[in-house]
Amino acid sequence: MKLLIEIPTWLGDAIMSTPAIENLLKHYKGAEVTIVGSYVSTQLFVNDKRITNIIVDNTKKSLxxxxxxYQLAKKAKDFDYAISFRSSFYSKLLLKFLDTKENYNFEKEKITKHQVLKYNDFLNKTLNTEYKASDLMLRFKPQWYKKPTLGINPGATYGSAKRWYPEEFAKVAIELSKKYDIMIFGGPNETEMAADIEKTLIENDVSNYENLAGKTTIPELIEKIAALDIFITNDSGPMHVAAVYKVNTIAIFGPTSFAETNQWKNPLETIVSKYLECSPCMKRTCPLKHHDCMKTITSDDVLKLINK
Known part of the structure; x- marks a missing residue:
């Protein structure tokens, strides 16, 4: 039996789909499995020996x-069954172009429910099963540090509204640098804000840090986050990496709904939010132009929680 699984494009969403994917692979144990998705999301599965083939979907870059x-569908041919955890128009087209006996697309639900449960409920409805959503799952081993280490993640790929301010991250890092070595994380498009934090650390004579923004592969990012003692992060893909490994996490939420996208089953997560009337607006940039959901969160708010 040949099974194709299309996974979510974003790193965090792909991680939140892993409980459902674990149930799917358990249901079709022994199937020949192909994963289709963005380069970033497919990197999550490179160590999974149950996956026969990985296809990177670069169609978004096409003219x-x-x-x-259509060409991607012809490349991913001869499948008995296809299931997609995406709901986009092009995802639906991909499955229509496939010559499969059965195929199913995830449909977005306009209800307040954790994204993990939305993916798992979709799977149960598709298979007519009652599988529970277990822990998130990634198959990478932590890269342990020699000293207690704090990680900070100032970026968030979805948009600027989700980002707490670099100067506030820097204040926290400076205050904690006597107890912890500092790791600055970020993607290729987040090197500028990471550089701003690094500059502030240098100006305050902090030298026990490493700026990893734009310098890690996805597997390296996972291995390094997995070994942290504390992680301070925006609502982002790396936040969900920390959830997999039950890392002590301070998760900063502004415009997004933590009821839907907070860390799944991590008892060591602390959510920081100001609970404003205008949030969660779910916008990429602040529609009211004031960004108070993030501006009103201070380094003192975070430090008080850590000191507790």
Whole structure:
């Protein structure tokens, strides 16, 4: 039996789909499995020996995406069953172009429920099963540090509204640098804000830090976050990496709904939010132009929680 699984594009969403994928692979144990998704999300599965093949979907970069999706479907051929954890128009096209006996697309639900449960409920409805959503799952081993280590993650790929301010991250790092070595995380497009934090650390004579922004592969990012003693992060993909490994996490939420995307089953998560009337707005940038959901959160708020 040949099974194709299309996974979510974003790193965090792909991680939140792993309980459902674990149930799917348990249901079709022994199947020949192909994973399709963005380069970033497919990297989560490179160590999974149950996966036969990984196909990276680059159709978004194509000048004629419709044709590109068709070509991708012809490349991913001869499957008995296809299931997609995406709901986009092009994802639906991909599955229609496939020559499969059965195929199913995830549909977004306009209800307040954790994203993990939305993916798992979709799977149960598809398979007519009652599988429980277990822990998140990644198959990477922590890269242990020699000293207690604090990680800070000032970025969030979805948009600027989700980002707490670099100067506040820097204040926390400076205050805790006597107890912890500092790791600054970030993607290739987040090196500038990481550099701003690094500059502030240098100006305050902090030298026990490492700026990893734009310098890690996805597997390296996972291995390093997995070994942290404390992680301070925006609502982001790396936040969900920390959830997998039950890292002590301070998760800063502004415009997004922590009821839907907070860390799944991590008892060591602390959510920081100001609970404003205008949030969660779910916008990439602040529609009211004041960004108070993040501006009103201070380094003192975070330090008080850590000191507790």
């Amino acid at each position: 004629v995406r419709l044709l590109s999706v």
